Amino acid sequence: MQNHQFDLIASPGFFIATLLIYAGGAIGSLLLQNNDRRAALWSTLAAIAGSILGVSFAVAALLRGIIPAFTSESTFPLLSTSFYVDSLSALFVLAICLVALCCSIYALGYLRHYYAKYNIGLLGFFYHAFIASMILVVTVHNALSFLIVWELMSLASFFLVIYEHRDSANIRAGILYFVMTHVGTAFVIFAFLLMYQATGSFEFSAIRVGLDYASPILRGVIFLAALIGFGTKAGMIPVHIWLPSAHPAAPSHVSALMSGVMIKTGIYMLIRVSLDLLPPGELWWGMTVLVAGSLSALLGVLYALSEHDLKKLLAYHSIENIGIILMGIGCTLAFSATGHNTLATFSLIAALYHTINHATFKALLFLGAGAVISATQTRNIEHYGGMIKTMPQTALFFLIGSMAISALPPLNGFFSEWLTFQSLFRGATSFDAFHDFPFILTIGALALTSGLAAACFVKVFGVTFLARPRSTGAAQAKEAPFSMRMGMAGLAIIAIALGLFAGPVSRVLGQISANLIPGGKAESLGELNLITVSSPDKFYTISMPAVFLSLLAASIILSLLVFLMTRSRRVRIAPTWDCGTDLTPRMEITATGFARSIITIFKGVLRPSRQTDIEYHDSRLRYFPKMEKVILGQRDIYQPYFYQPLRELISKLAIQVKRIQSGKINAYVLYILLTLLGLLIYFLR
Amino acid sequence: MTFITPQLLLVLTTTVFTSAILLHLTKKNSSAVFYYVIQSAAISSLLVIASFERISILLLISISATVAVKLFIAPFFFFRLIKRHQLKFTVSTYLNTPLSLAAIAVLIALVQADFIKPLLLLTTSGQTFILNLSLSTILISLFLIINRKGALSQMLGILSLENGIVSFALSAGLEQSPGLQLGITFNIFVWIIIATVFSSMIFRKFGSMDVTALNRLTE
Numbered sequence: 001m002q003n004h005q006f007d008l009i010a011s012p013g014f015f016i017a018t019l020l021i022y023a024g025g026a027i028g029s030l031l032l033q034n035n036d037r038r039a040a041l042w043s044t045l046a047a048i049a050g051s052i053l054g055v056s057f058a059v060a061a062l063l064r065g066i067i068p069a070f071t072s073e074s075t076f077p078l079l080s081t082s083f084y085v086d087s088l089s090a091l092f093v094l095a096i097c098l099v100a101l102c103c104s105i106y107a108l109g110y111l112r113h114y115y116a117k118y119n120i121g122l123l124g125f126f127y128h129a130f131i132a133s134m135i136l137v138v139t140v141h142n143a144l145s146f147l148i149v150w151e152l153m154s155l156a157s158f159f160l161v162i163y164e165h166r167d168s169a170n171i172r173a174g175i176l177y178f179v180m181t182h183v184g185t186a187f188v189i190f191a192f193l194l195m196y197q198a199t200g201s202f203e204f205s206a207i208r209v210g211l212d213y214a215s216p217i218l219r220g221v222i223f224l225a226a227l228i229g230f231g232t233k234a235g236m237i238p239v240h241i242w243l244p245s246a247h248p249a250a251p252s253h254v255s256a257l258m259s260g261v262m263i264k265t266g267i268y269m270l271i272r273v274s275l276d277l278l279p280p281g282e283l284w285w286g287m288t289v290l291v292a293g294s295l296s297a298l299l300g301v302l303y304a305l306s307e308h309d310l311k312k313l314l315a316y317h318s319i320e321n322i323g324i325i326l327m328g329i330g331c332t333l334a335f336s337a338t339g340h341n342t343l344a345t346f347s348l349i350a351a352l353y354h355t356i357n358h359a360t361f362k363a364l365l366f367l368g369a370g371a372v373i374s375a376t377q378t379r380n381i382e383h384y385g386g387m388i389k390t391m392p393q394t395a396l397f398f399l400i401g402s403m404a405i406s407a408l409p410p411l412n413g414f415f416s417e418w419l420t421f422q423s424l425f426r427g428a429t430s431f432d433a434f435h436d437f438p439f440i441l442t443i444g445a446l447a448l449t450s451g452l453a454a455a456c457f458v459k460v461f462g463v464t465f466l467a468r469p470r471s472t473g474a475a476q477a478k479e480a481p482f483s484m485r486m487g488m489a490g491l492a493i494i495a496i497a498l499g500l501f502a503g504p505v506s507r508v509l510g511q512i513s514a515n516l517i518p519g520g521k522a523e524s525l526g527e528l529n530l531i532t533v534s535s536p537d538k539f540y541t542i543s544m545p546a547v548f549l550s551l552l553a554a555s556i557i558l559s560l561l562v563f564l565m566t567r568s569r570r571v572r573i574a575p576t577w578d579c580g581t582d583l584t585p586r587m588e589i590t591a592t593g594f595a596r597s598i599i600t601i602f603k604g605v606l607r608p609s610r611q612t613d614i615e616y617h618d619s620r621l622r623y624f625p626k627m628e629k630v631i632l633g634q635r636d637i638y639q640p641y642f643y644q645p646l647r648e649l650i651s652k653l654a655i656q657v658k659r660i661q662s663g664k665i666n667a668y669v670l671y672i673l674l675t676l677l678g679l680l681i682y683f684l685r
Numbered sequence: 686m687t688f689i690t691p692q693l694l695l696v697l698t699t700t701v702f703t704s705a706i707l708l709h710l711t712k713k714n715s716s717a718v719f720y721y722v723i724q725s726a727a728i729s730s731l732l733v734i735a736s737f738e739r740i741s742i743l744l745l746i747s748i749s750a751t752v753a754v755k756l757f758i759a760p761f762f763f764f765r766l767i768k769r770h771q772l773k774f775t776v777s778t779y780l781n782t783p784l785s786l787a788a789i790a791v792l793i794a795l796v797q798a799d800f801i802k803p804l805l806l807l808t809t810s811g812q813t814f815i816l817n818l819s820l821s822t823i824l825i826s827l828f829l830i831i832n833r834k835g836a837l838s839q840m841l842g843i844l845s846l847e848n849g850i851v852s853f854a855l856s857a858g859l860e861q862s863p864g865l866q867l868g869i870t871f872n873i874f875v876w877i878i879i880a881t882v883f884s885s886m887i888f889r890k891f892g893s894m895d896v897t898a899l900n901r902l903t904e
Contacts, residue, residue, distance in 0.1 A: 665839070665896050666779065669830045676827070677795065685800045 003064070010060035012070040015085065015139070018057055018097075019132055021050035026128035033121020040111040043124025047104035047131065054097030054135060061090040062508060069141075081145035082203060083136075087512040088276070092138040092261075092268045095356050098494065099260045099363045100131045103253040106367050106487025109480065110253055113374055123163055127254065130156035130262075137265045143192040143202040150188065150265075154181045157262060160254045161246045173245035180242035184232025191225035191273065194218060204277060212279050219278055223285055226273040227292070234266030235319045236326065237296040238642055243319060244303070248311030248379065252370020253487075255311060259318045260363035264355050267325055274333060275348070275516045286334025287438050289326050294445035297323025301452040302602050305459070305595045306634050309379045310369045313460065314362065317405060320449060321358040324420055325351050327442055331423040332517070335430070341519040343426050346535065348513035349506055350419035356505075357412040357498055361404035364491035368398035371484055372464060375477035381591050383471040384464040390477040395465040397488035402457040404495045407450050410548035412498035415533075417450060419506075422540045455598065463591045470585045502544040503529045592632055599634075607635040691812050693734070694856065700727035701852045702818040705825045705845050709785055714772050714837055718763045721841050725755035728848045731855050732866075743863040751870045758874065759844060762881045766837065770888050777834040777895055785832055792824040807857040815856045822849035836884045836894045840877075847873060 008014065025046025032039040061068060071082040085093065107127075114120055133153035140146045158181070162174035196202055198218055199210025211219065228239065235243040243263070247255050274281065300320030307313040328351025335344035371394045372387065373379055388395040404411040407418075424446065427439035469475035479485070498505060507528040514521055527534045527541075534541035576583065599608050613629040616622045660671070704724035711717050729752040736744045766772065780788060795801075796817050804820070805813040826849050829842035888894055 666831045666834070669827060673824070673827045673831060677824075680804070681800050684803045 006060045006064045007066065009056050010064055010066040010068055012068045012083070014053065014057050015068055015083070018050055018053040019135065021046055021053060022128045022132035022135075025050060026125045026132075029121045029124025029128065031121070033119055036115040036120045039121040039124055040108070040115075043120070043127060044104050044108045044111070047107070047128060048101060050128075050131070051097045051101035051104060054093055055101060058090045058094035058097060061085055062087060062094065065511075080142065080202075082141045082205075083139050084141035084204070085139050087515055088268070088271065089139045091352065091356070091509070091512055092264065093135055095264065095359045096131065096134050096138070096261045099257060099359050099491070102487045102490040102494075103256050103260075103363060103367065104487075105490065106256075106370070106484050107253045108483035110251070110370060110374065110484055112481075114251070118163060118165075123160070123251065126156045126159045126163070130160060130254070130257065134257075134262060134265055138268050141204040143195065143204070143207070147185070147189060147192065150185065153262070153265065154178075154185065157246075157250075157254075157258060160251070160258075161249045163251060163254075164249070167249075169245075170249040173242075173249040177242040177246035180232060180239065184229045184239065187225045187229030187232070188269075189229075191222050191229060194222050194225065195277070204272075207277050211277060216282065219281065220285075223274055223278060223281060224288075226270060227289065230266040230270045230273070231292065232266070234263045234270070234322045234326075235296075236266075236292055236322060237299050237319060238638055240296070240300075240319050241638055241643070244307075244312050244315045247315040247318065247366075248309060252311070252366055252373065255314075255370070256363035256366035259315060259366055260359040263318060263322060264359060267322070267329070267351075267355055270329065271348075271351070271516070274329070275336065280336045280518060281333055283334055283337045283435065286330045286332070286337060287435070288330075289333055290330030290438050290442050293323045293326030293328075293330050294442045295323070296320065296326060297449040298445045298452075299605065301449050301456060302599075302606055303634070305452060305456045306599050306606055306608070308381050308591050310373065310381050310384075310460070310464070311366070311379055313381070313456070314365050314369060317365075317453065317456070318358070318362060320453060321354065321362065321405070324417065324446065324449070325354050325358070327446060328352075328354060328420050328423060330442070331420075331427050331439075332513075334427060334435075336517055338431070339519075340430060341517050342521075343423070343430065344517045345510065345513040345521075346419070346426075347423035348516065349509045350416060350423050352509045352512065353419060353498075353502075353506065354413075354416035357404065357416045357495070360491050360494045360498060361401045361411075361413060364397060364401035364488055364495060365405065367484070367488045367491065368394055368401060371480035371488070372398075372477075374480070376471065376473035378471070378473060381460065381463050384474045385470040385585060385588065386466065386468045387474055387477055388465040390475075391465075391479045393485050394480050394488065395461075397485070397492045398465065399461060400492040400495060402461050404499070406454040406457045408454070410496075410499045410544055410551060412495050412502075414547075415499055415502045415542075415544055417446070418542065421446060422535070426539065452598070456595075459591050459594045463589075463594065467588045468585045470588070500544055500548055502542075503527075503531060503533050506533050596632070605637075607637055609633045609635050691815070694731070694815055695812065697727045697731050698815050698818045698822075698852055698856060700724065701848055702822045702825075705822045705829070705849065706789060708829055708838075708841060708845055709789060709825070709832070710782065714767050714835070715764070717838060717841050718760055718767070721763075721844060722756060722760050724845060724848050725759070728851050729755055731852070735855060741863060744866070747863040747867040747870065750867060754870050754874045754877070755844075755848075759877050762877055763837065763841070766881050766884060769885070770894065772835075772837060772894055778832050779834070780832055785828075788828060788832075789825055792828060793821045796820045796824065807859075816853065819849060819853035819856045822852060825849075834895045834897050836880075836887060836896050839896065840880050840884070843880075844873070844877075 025043055028046060029039050029043040032042050057068075060066070065087070067084065067086050069082070069084040071080075073080055111120060111123070114123065130153065133149050133156055136149040137146065137153055140149055158174055158178050161177055162170055164170050192202070195207045195211065198214040199207045201207060201210065211222075214222075227236075232239040232242075247259050250258060274285065297320050300316050300318075300323055304313050304316035304320060307316055328347050331347035332344045332351060335341070335347055369379075371391065372384065375387070375391060376384060400411070404413040407413045409415075421443065424439050424443045428436050428443060431439070469477075480488075510528055526538075531545055532541060532543045599606050609632070611631040611633075613631075614625050615627040615629075617624040617626045660667075701724050704720045704727070707720045708717055708724075711720060729748075732748045732751060736748045778785065801817075801820065805816050808816045823846060826842050826846035829845060830839045833839055833842065884894060887896075
């Protein structure tokens with residue numbers, strides 16, 4: 001393609017055209033809401049078209065290094081806005097549109113489940129508003145405009161979470177999400193107001209310059225407020241409680257978008273604030289993020305292990321992966337604060353790579369889960385089994401996603417986790433004994449997380465697709481429609497490609513990272529080519545194509561060996577020896593049984609509960625049990641130990657504050673007078 | 686040619702300020718409305734003279750509308766309210782007269798304090814005293830709303846506050862566009878209608894114009 005064509009695609013006009021298509025998709029869906037089929041077709045086709053334009057725009061901007069930007073000036077601050085699509089923004093636009101493209105293709109078949117049950121036009125409206133607002137969140141360059149689009153994204157996703165409103169659990173999940181997202185937004189507003197106080201502007205470009213002169217304490221407070229605010233959206237522990245309820249409640253293609261890309265907008269803003277708007281911070285910023293990342297990763301995967309609701313389990317894995325991304329950001333902040341700019345750049349590559357990877361494989365897994373749930377009408381994995389026979393292609397895509405999230409080579413998850421490990425190893429050797437310690441602990445946490453994630457997906461894949469069906473739904477399941485498989489196939493191919501072509505992708509991410517780290521130079525990052533990725537001092541080197549070829553060669557050699565060793569044997573088909581009983585699905589290992597031993601090891605954290613109900617043949621004698629029912633679960637530690645005390649504290653404060661609400665208009669005017677005098681004294685002194 | 690001389694400005698601003706104090710001292714509703722009319726007349730005179738300086742038809746129209754609302758429409762509504770509900774006296778205040786005067790003295794002293802000085806730099810005539818008077822009028826009017834229990838007095842307090850703000854703007858040389866002036870006048874006009882309607886409703890419901898009766902709404 002000619003350069004001028006790239007320039008045309010990476011122009012503000014093309015960007016606006018993308019947004020207009022989403023706007024058209026939203027309005028058209030509403031207008032066609034009386035006809036489910038037409039509304040679904042219009043909604044999905046418009047989303048596909050918008051996503052293709054968005055992907056083209058982002059790719060052109062990234063490859064050509066163009067920064068499309070435009071500003072709208074007004075004397076009224078709310079009407080002033082600016083958009084600035086630098087390479088970081090372009091990367092996130094690419095991730096959003098790529099995942100949205102696959103989800104929209106998937107939705108062509110998936111939306112049929114909702115025909116005549118729910119309003120498809122309304123779903124299409126909020127779906128488009130959701131995607132467009134996510135794109136705006138990562139491109140807007142003005143704090144006030146940002147808050148508006150951030151709120152738009154939250155509201156659109158809230159309505160998508162409560163879309164299946166006849167289920168009261170979904171309404172509860174939506175309300176929890178609504179409350180938590182606004183708690184997070186309160187912290188975000190606080191951070192922006194502090195920035196405004198320090199710089200006198202809501203424009204990111206002015207804030208970037210003005211914050212250089214802000215005091216370290218103010219910068220620290222802004223950083224903490226941003227970490228809590230954006231961490232809430234990202235699903236960081238302990239402000240994660242909305243995520244495991246809200247993500248499963250939404251339709252599966254929306255869950256894929258929420259888990260795949262919406263929570264990444266929190267990561268995007270954390271990077272934007274801590275590495276772009278704020279000048280290089282202090283070491284404790286990095287250490288704080290490292291600790292938050294370790295806790296989120298480890299606890300996220302432990303909760304996932306004990307979960308039997310397929311979508312909830314995947315939501316917990318999102319918390320785990322956000323933790324891994326935070327580890328990379330933590331390393332970046334720590335290295336940046338101490339002047340290790342090349343290492344900071346490399347750590348940021350790890351964080352960004354895992355962000356993109358998680359967007360693809362988590363979306364793939366949610367789409368796979370959606371296909372399975374549509375076929376079986378249940379989210380409980382104990383009711384699955386043997387579905388590899390009835391849904392072989394879905395099983396293959398789910399397996400690819402499972403392997404990627406379990407960080408198995410040569411898939412993308414492996415490479416980004418490997419990079420994160422390398423960053424942590426460098427951290428453990430670059431600081432004094434005291435500051436090495438968090439890195440060493442984080443390495444342990446990441447190692448444990450990786451192992452547990454692999455165990456969890458052995459459970460999920462094994463219990464869902466292998467062995468024999470445990471329910472009629474699983475036995476009678478049919479393969480997902482073609483468009484749903486297409487959507488999954490797209491994401492599976494991207495996951496494989498991101499693993500195999502790690503070098504070129506790292507080079508692009510290296511350029512983005514170098515732009516954000518003061519003193520960071522893409523040329524100093526070592527070899528980042530098609531074959532090899534290595535650090536300048538050869539501390540680490542890896543070749544993903546070589547890893548792939550090695551695995552392929554090993555598989556071929558092993559197959560050949562097995563073939564050679566067994567070719568003389570006769571194949572004899574006979575029943576399995578079963579101790580004289582009939583084998584039934586009830587004899588298979590269940591998800592609960594599989595996870596119970598691991599849960600027992602971590603019972604101090606997970607607080608497993610066991611409730612036993614016994615029914616006796618004779619309730620007076622209580623000798624001969626007729627039926628025994630065991631309910632295994634986990635106690636929620638966040639409600640009683642964190643949110644409940646916090647709620648009580650806020651309630652007490654509210655009761656005290658309520659005293660000023662006397663119901664007398666004279667008193668209220670007195671408050672106005674006192675405030676006026678206070679402001680006069682404060683500003684004129 | 687300058688029509689608003691510092692002397693004229695001083696006389697009219699002093700009238701506005703004195704009216705605000707008299708609004709506190711009077712016990713009769715009709716007298717309060719009368720003082721408000723005097724205050725509004727002073728403000729209207731200032732506005733009319735200001736419009737002569739800027740020869741603008743639109744400004745003159747907007748100021749004519751302001752004069753109509755402040756000098757004729759608002760008093761008409763208030764006198765009708767007094768007549769309809771027999772609201773001759775409104776003596777109900779939170780502080781008695783000596784304490785009210787003491788509070789007013791404190792507010793005027795606050796305006797003379799050092800921290801207000803940067804605000805006085807706004808004055809174009811160089812006479813900071815005039816700006817002080819306007820600021821005092823604003824605070825005294827706010828205090829009128831706080832101290833009085835009667836709805837009518839509170840409404841007059843709000844209108845007096847508005848007059849104080851206009852006086853401050855003129856003293857500080859802050860020009861108002863005709864459109865803005867017209868908008869504000871329309872706003873006051875609508876507010877007066879709504880406020881009198883609500884006051885009548887309050888009287889019918891609670892048998893009094895005393896806003897403390899509204900406390901029952903919170904129970």
